[in-house]
Amino acid sequence: MVTQITSFGRSGLYDWMMQRVSAIVLSLYTVFIIGYLLLNPDLTYDQWSTLFEATWMRIFSLMVLLSIGMHSWIGLWSISTDYLKATGVRFFFQSLCGLVMFIYIVWGVQVLWGL
């Protein structure tokens, strides 16, 4: 057992599952948005903003936002533990990733709710 881990859920299984679940959410959203754009070739601003005012769309989008955060954190964390061997550099990289993801999520919430 490898202890002392800075990964997401600290359990390998949990990270692995999260990675898969978030991947599914992300692909569903991608398919949905592409489908929506294809079905509405002459999309107006009103239509687009009504779509994003619907509660289910906001829930869906927030889920996607959190999935992006989780998915990229788990992925980048793995990459950093593979390739960045100097502890200082790795710690800096992981902190930076964490910070960027936090910013994206807060910013995304702001955009979604038009705050």
Place this chain on the structure above:
Amino acid sequence: MLVSIYRYNPEKDDAPYMQDYQIELPAGKDLMVLDVLNLLKAKDTTISYRRSCREGVCGSDGMNMSGKNGLACITPVSEAAKNGKLVLRPLPGLPVVRDLVIDMGQFYKQYEKIRPYLINDAPAPAIERLQTPEEREKLDGLYECILCACCSTACPSFWWNPDKFIGPSGLLQAYRFLADSRDTATQDRLGELDDPFSVFRCHGIMNCVSVCPKGLNPTKAIGNIRTMLLQRAT
């Protein structure tokens, strides 16, 4: 035939280098790579490599032949040579002791971690612990591993984290004991594997499967461990 061999003697050399040898191979015969090494060793006694059984059973002559890991004693030259040239290097990813001899310490440490022995505290029956033919069948494709390290040293995940990722060979063995109906430590064993490195660093690249000289499938065993972990947690 041109044979290029990785040479490194830490007592004499500052850095490893490749040394070329020209050798006449007997016509009409497809020698094994180990035979070629033996012929060369007769000429240049300083070449070092491990070997013992010379028939693919002991697992001591794992090496990298023209870019692919395998056992020198059961790999024909015709298969290993590329464009009439045979390039021999030690297994990648582990420290070189000398020439083609590597330090397998890290590999064995991972093997030790998975506790490669039957754990069962119940008093042993008079004759033996019986298994049904079906239970015994589950061990096929697992117990045959000869610990040659060809797979683990072909695995990028093992190269980057040899101290944390158990590696394909160790995980194949871990599953061998998880699947054994006579072993009673299944839950303990699983508990020891559920961290982000030991099992989950495997990304399913399947280098291990492509090199295993015994035709075993560590990736499948790793998948089975993952399923067991999932069943245990949900």
